[in-house]
Amino acid sequence: MTRQRETVEVDPALFRAVYDSPAALPGAHRWTTGEHDVRRIEKLLNMPPGSIGAPLWVSGDTPDCPKCGRRVNWLDIVSSALSAVHDRNMIATVILGDRKYVNTEVPDAIAGVHCVDCRTRIEGLRSFKCHNWAYAFEALEAVRERMAGGPVPA
Secondary structure, eight states, rough: OOOOOOEEEEOHHHHHHHHGGGGGGGGSSEEOHHHHHHHHHHHHHHTTTTTTOOOOEEEESBBBOTTTTOOOOOOHHHHHHHHOOOOOHHHHHHHHSEEEEEEEEEEOTTTBBBBTTTBBBBBOEEEEEOOOOOOOHHHHHHHHEEEEOOOOOO
């Protein structure tokens, strides 16, 4: 029986001990989001180019979209979350912030993810994480301001 999903903040030392290794990710396959799609995430979130500099890991049972064959990654998760679950600031804070979050449920498939290109429902993704351990608070605020339509930093 699967427990209801709950996300809790954890101490950075515990987060590193459990999640630092890609081997900790559930599923048959583990891969990172490619550079091109990381830049697409920044554009989707209205972040300054180059804001995301850490590996964005994904794991699951099948790495590719069953319809178009595209490698599924954080771009699909972010675009799906924006349409139904989270806002841009929340996602940016998770990717760039210094607080670390984990989901406490048994690693069932991540619900509600669709391929960003062909909109096919993606099943079998098990986990996703980012190794960006800390983003300077002031820099994160500048990114948020830019995301809200503020001036581009000089």
